[in-house]
Amino acid sequence: MRTGWIVAALLLVIPAGAFAAAGEACTLLTDAQVTAALGVTVSPGTPIGLPTSCQWAGKGKIATLTANNTIAGKTALERFDTGKKSNVPGITVEPVSGVGDDAYYVFYSGTNRAGLGLVVKKGKNAFEVRVYGFDLEQAKPVARTLAQNVAGKL
Secondary structure, three states, rough: OOOHHHHHHHHOOOOOOHHHOOOOOOOOOOOHHHHHHHHHOOOOOOOEEEEEEEEEEEEEEEEEEEEOOOEEEEHEEEEEEEHOOOOOEEEEEEEEOOOEEEEEEEEEEOOOOOOEEEEEEOOOEEEEEEEEEOOHHHHHHHHHHHHHHHHHHO
């Protein structure tokens, strides 16, 4: 299972310049947008460790927006492309249309234990929205709505 977490962490990338222009991750979604998408009132977005990650939570539902700088010499777009082609056992990568320039869902096959991620490429940027507390098919439109809101600001 460690491999899955490593792959998920490696998918969470965005160039520093994009966030510097747009502000911290918590400014890319409003609390009202997250409340509407999750269907529960959420606490204000809170950075998770770095200003490039943010989390909202309320009544068993959680949404995160995560973005990291280039890691190990790979740009955000290189990491996006690598993640899209991933074939790690137990991890499902499913293409999505209509979000950013390109996008895919990523989740553990057969379980909701790590939530559902939606990794999006928009121009020279890439980011991941992850939602928890939903069945897989319920999570997809929630993540999609949040990702479309973020993509609209980049």
